[in-house]
Amino acid sequence: MISLGTILVAKYLEGFTKLKELYHFSLSCIMNLEANHLSGRLPSTLGYLVNLEIFVINDNNFEGQIPSSIKNWLNVTSIRVQGSGLSGPLPSEIGLLTKLTKLIISDLNGASSPFPPLANLYNMEYLILRSCNIMDVLPSYLDVMGNLTILDLNFNKISGQIPSYFYSLARVENIFLNGNLLNGSVPEWMLETGNNIDLSYNKFEALLSNGCQSRLTIPIFKLCNRQEFVSFWFLQYHKPCSNYSYSLHINCGGKEVTISGTTFEGDVDPGEPSVFLSSKTNWGFSNTGLFLYDTGVSVDYIELNHSLNFPTPYSELYESARVSPISLTYYAYCLGNGNYRISLHFSEIVLTNDTKLGGHGRRVFNIYIQVTLQGKLVVKDFNIVDAAGGILKPVIKRIPVAVTSNTVEIRFYWAGKGTFLTIENNTGYGPLISAISIEPGDGFGPLALPSFYIRLLLECSLKA
Template identity: 45%
Template sequence: MGNRLSGPFPKVLTNITSLTNLSIEGNNFSGSIPPEIGELINLQKLILSSNAFDGKLPAKLAKLVNLTDMRINDNNFSGKIPDFIGNWKHIQKLQIQGCSLEGPIPSSISALTSLSDLRISDLKGRGSPFPPLLNIDSLKTLILRNCLIYGEIPEYVGDMKKLKTLDLSYNNLTGEIPGSFYKLTKADFMYLTGNQLSGSVPEWILERNKNVDISYNNFTWETSSPIECPRGSVNLVESYSTSANKLSRVPSCLKQTFPCSASPSQYKYSLHINCGGKELNISGVAKYETDREPRGASMFYPGQNWALSSTGNFMDNDIDADDYIVTNTSALSNISAIQSELYTTARISPLSLTYYGLCLMKGNYTVSLHFAEIIFKNDRSFYSLGKRIFDVYIQGELVLKNFNIEEEAGGTGKPIVKNFTAVVTRNTLKIHLYWAGRGTTGIPARGMYGPLISAISVVPNFQPPTVVGKRNYLVVVVVAATAAIVIALMVLGIIWRKGWLGGKISAEKELRGLDLQTGIFSLRQIKAATKNFDAKNKIGEGGFGSVYKGLLSDGTVIAVKQLSSKSKQGNREFVNEIGMISALQHPNLVKLYGCCVEGNQLLLVFEYMENNCLSRALFGKDATHKLKLDWPTRQKICLGIARGLAYLHEESRIKIVHRDIKTSNVLLDKNLNAKISDFGLAKLNEDDKTHISTRIAGTIGYMAPEYAMRGYLTNKADVYSFGVVALEIVSGKSNTNYRPNEDFVYLLDWAYVLRERGSLLELVDPDLGSEYSSEEAMVMLNVALLCTNASPTLRPTMSQVVGMLEGRTAVQDLLSDLGFSSINSKFKALVKHFWQNPSQTISLPSNGPNTESSGLNIEAEERGHLLRVSSVQSEV
C-alpha cells in the first residue's frame, strides 16, 4: 500500500486463489481491472483506491461473494455502478467515491443488508430517486454525496438508529427534513448541505449539541427564525428561501447569496485573509486579517469584512476533535522570511470550505489564492506518499478542477499563487473549495485530505474612490430606491399565470377506470377553491381551455385546467394526460395533484406556478411580465428543462415524447425552477422505435424538420425543440419573432451564421451586460446548435445534454449529414412561405413509407404560430 508502484494491475496476483485480503491503495497502477480477479473467490477485502485505473468494472467481480470490504475510490473508471454489487451479500463496507462512475445507484443495493459503512459520492450521469435502503438497518455511516439524487428523503432513514454519520449533501433533494430524523440520537454528524430542502427547520436541530449542516437550502422558517446565524455546531448559512431576501428581520447570513447589510458608505474595495493564521502585516503588500476561529465540523464564522463556512469531519482517524488548522514547522523555499509567515499556517477542511468577501463595491477584482502543501513531505518517508486533490469555485464558476498543490508548485513546501478575475455584482464574493472524493485519504495518515489554503487576497481592477461623499451616497440611495420600486412592480405582476388544456369529453367511465396515482377531487371542492370559476381567478387561456387559480381548504394553492367544450379533439388527449402524468414524479415536471370527473366536467388540478411561464419571463411585453433573469438563473432553468426531458425520454417507466417543447410549456415556480408542462399532447413511445405520426401537432419555430416534413417522431424531435429553447434562454429573443434581416427566418439561422463567423457570443442577451461567463455561454450555445442539427441521428440524447451542461462531459463536435440537407431546405422554404402568407394552406410532397403518393396538409395559424400537420392520402 502506498509505494507509488506503476504499470498495469499485477496479473500475477490473480493466480493466488487463496488470497483473502488485497490492498494496493495509493499507488499509480493504471489500465483496466483484469477480469481474472473475479477468480479470487476467497477475497474478503479488496482495496483499489487512489490509483489510475480506468475502463469498466469487469462483470466477473460478481463472483466475489465473500467480500466484506470493497473500496475503489479515486480512480478513473467508466460506465455505471454495476447491478452485480447486489451479489456481495456479506459486504459490510462499500466505498465508491470520486472514481468517475455514473449513476444511478442500482436497486440491487437493497440486498446488501449487512452494510454498516456505505460511501458513494460524486457520480456522473443523470439524476435518480433515493436508492432503496429500507432493509439496511445496520448502517453506521451513510454517505450519498453529490450523487444526483432528487425527490424527498424517505422517512425510513430516520429509523436507522445506529447511524453516526449521515451525509446527503450536494444533491437535488426536495421537501422537508423528515420528522423521523428526530430519532437519530446517535448521529454525531448530519450533512444536508446544498440541496433544495424546504419547509421549517425542526427545533431539535437548534437544541441538540450535534454537528448539523443544513446550509444552502430553501427553508422558510415559517414560525420563527434565529436573530443571528448560530456559531456553534449548526451551520445555517444561505439556508433560507429567496423569499426571505426582502425580510429585514432575517439575518443576511441566512439569505441566499449572503447579501450585504451595510450602507453603501461602508463598502470595501479589498480583502486580505491569513487563512488559519494570525494577523500579519507584510510591508508594501497588505495587512492580512487573522483567521483563528475554533474548529468545527459544521462551522460558520461571521466576521466584519469576511465570513467562513466549513463542512465535514475527517473520517476514520479515530480522533475525537479534528484539527482544521495546520502548521508548518520548516521554512519555505524561494520566498522571503516575512512572506514565508503567510504559509506557516493553513486552513483545511475534509469536505467543503467557503470564504465570503462581504460588502465589496461592485466591479471586477483580482482574486489571489495562496497555496503551499505543508503536510506532505518531499523526503522518502511515508509522509511523501500523500496526494491532495480538490476543486475550486469562484462566484459559482469552477476555476480549478482536480487541483493538486504539490504538482502545481513543483513539490511540497513551495508556495504557489493562483490568480483569477471575479465579477462582484451583489457586493458579495464567494470562494468555495470542495473535495470531490479524489486523492489519498489514509496516506500518510487518516484525516489529511481535503481542501487546504494558506491565504486569500482580493484587490480591485478599478480605481477606488478616495471618499464616498454625500452626493455619491445620495445617488446610490436614489438608484437603490428606484430598483426597489421596479422590483416591487415586477412582483405584483408575477402573480398572473397562463395555462393550457381543455375540450369537451364524455369519457367519465374511461377516466375513472385509469389506475391513477393522484387524488380525485369533487366538483364542489373545485368550485369552492376557484369561487365558482370566478373570472377574477382566471389566469390563462390555453389551446384546449381555461386555467384558474384556486385555494383549497387546507391552504394549498392550485391551478385548475378546465377542459373546453369547443373541441372533441380534447377527449383522447385528456385521457392520455391523466394516465401518464399520474405516474410521473420529477422535480422538473409540473406536479399533478389530481382530477375531477363529474358529468361533462373534466378538470385537472396541478401545483400552482408563481412565476408563470418561461415565455413570459423572457419575452414579456412590460416590466410586470418580463423577469430579469441573471445568468445563473438562466443556467438553472436550461439544465432543469434538460433533466425533465431526460426523465421523460430515458428514466420514466413509460417513454414519452413531448412533441411541443417551447418556452410557454416551461413553467417557473417561486424559486424560478423550471418545470415542463402539458403532457396531454405527448406521444407514447414505449418500444423506443422510430414511427410515423398520423397527426402532427407542434409550434412553428420549435418543430424538428423531419417531424414537420415527414411525420417521423422520435425523442430527437424534443431534443431539437430543446435546442431552440436553450438558444432563446441565452439570447433573450424569440426564435420566431427575431429576424435580423429578411434573409433569415429564425434566430436559429442567424446563430449558425454567427458560428461560422466565430462570433457566436453576439447572441448573448444584451440585458446581461458583462455579468455572465463567456465560457459557460459558449457551452450552452454550442449545445443548442448540437441539438438543432438537421440530422436527428447526430443530435445528442437528453442525458448527454445534461452531462454537457453540468460540465461532466465535453461538448461534442458539430457534424452535418448531407442526406438531410434537402429536408432542411424544404422546411425552411415552407416556413419562409408561412411568414409571407400566414393564412394560406400549403401542401408539400412527402415520401412516407406507407403511401404510394402522399402529401402533408399544413394549416398555419398566424395567432400563436401554431403549426398543425395532418397526413393526407392522395389518389393515384
C-alpha cells in the same frame, strides 16, 4: 499460501476475466484499487467475490454504473466509491447488503436516481451519498438506523420537508444536508441538539414559527427561500453595509501578520465539522464535513508547519493553513462593486517528507468563485504540489472577477480525488488554503503578482 492482493490486481489488469476462480477460496477479501487512474467499466464478474468485505475504488476514471452483481457481496461491510468516474443511478441491490456499516459514495456523473432501498441496513454507521444527483425526498428508513453516526447527503437534489417525526436522528452526531432543495420549516429538535448539523443552501421558509432568523445555532448561510443573492451579513443583521471595502487579506488558519505593509487578518478559530464564523470586519467562512478514519474522527481544521525554507516574514503567510474534508467557503461581503483580482495562496504543509506518504501523497480539489446567483468552477482537480513544483513551496492562483452584488464567495470542494485516509493526522485530503487576497483589478488581462511576493522572489534569487 495465496496472496489475495496479488490475485486481485492481476485479474483486474486482465480485465477481471478470471475472478470466478476466487469463488472457491474461503478468504476474507479486501479490494482496494484507490488512486490508480484506472478506466473502463466495472464488470459483472465482480459479483464472484462473495467473500468481499471491503471495496475501495476512490479516485479513478471508470465509466458506466456500479454493477448490479454486487448483490452477491453479502459479507461486505464497507464500500467506498468517491471520485471514481462512475455514473448513477445508485443500484437498488445495495439494499441487500445487510452487513454494511459504511456506505460512502460521492460525485457520481450522469443520471439522477432515487434513494436506494436501505430499510434493512440496520447496522449502518456511515451513510454518505454526497453529490450523487439524488432526486427524491428524505426516506423514512433514516429514522430507524439506530447505529448511524454520520449522515452526509450534501449537494444533491433532495426536496420536500424534514419530517418532524425524525426524532431518533437527534442522536446522530453529524448531519450534513448542505446544497439541496429542502423546504418548509426546520424541526425544532435540529436547532436544539448540540450535534453537527449543516442545512446551508436550501430553500427553507422558516426555522421556527418566528421566521427565518429566529435562531442561528447551526450553519444556515442562504438557508431560506430567497431569490436575491444576499450575504450572511444581511441575513443575520437585516441592515445594509454602512461602508464598503475595496480590498481584503486573510491569513487562513494563522494569526494576523503584516507583510510589506499589507496586513493579513488573522483566522485562528479551530473550526468544527459544521460551522459558520464571521469576522469583525467583512468576511467569514463556513466548513461542512468531518475527517474520516477507521479508528476515530479528527476535529483539527488548522494545520501548522514551521519548516518552510524561504525567508521571513514571508514564511508566516504559508506556515499555517485552513483545511477541510469536504467543502470550505470564504465569504467576502460589503465590497464595493467593480473589477477585482483574487489571489489564492497555497503551500502543501501536510503531505511532506515527515509523513508516511513522504512527498507522494496527492491533494486534489476544485475551486469555485461565485459573484452572482450561480457559482463558477474556475479550477478543476487543483494539485498544490504540482502547481508549486514541490512540497513546502508557495504558489499563488490568481483569478479576475467582476463584483456586481458587493459579495464574493470562494469555495474549495473535495470531489473524492487524491490520497485518502493514509497519514497520521488524517488531513492529507480535501482542500487546503494558506491565505486569500482580494484587491482592485484593472480588468481581465494578465495580472501581476502582489508586491510582497515579487520582493520574495527577488530576495530568494539574490540569496541563491
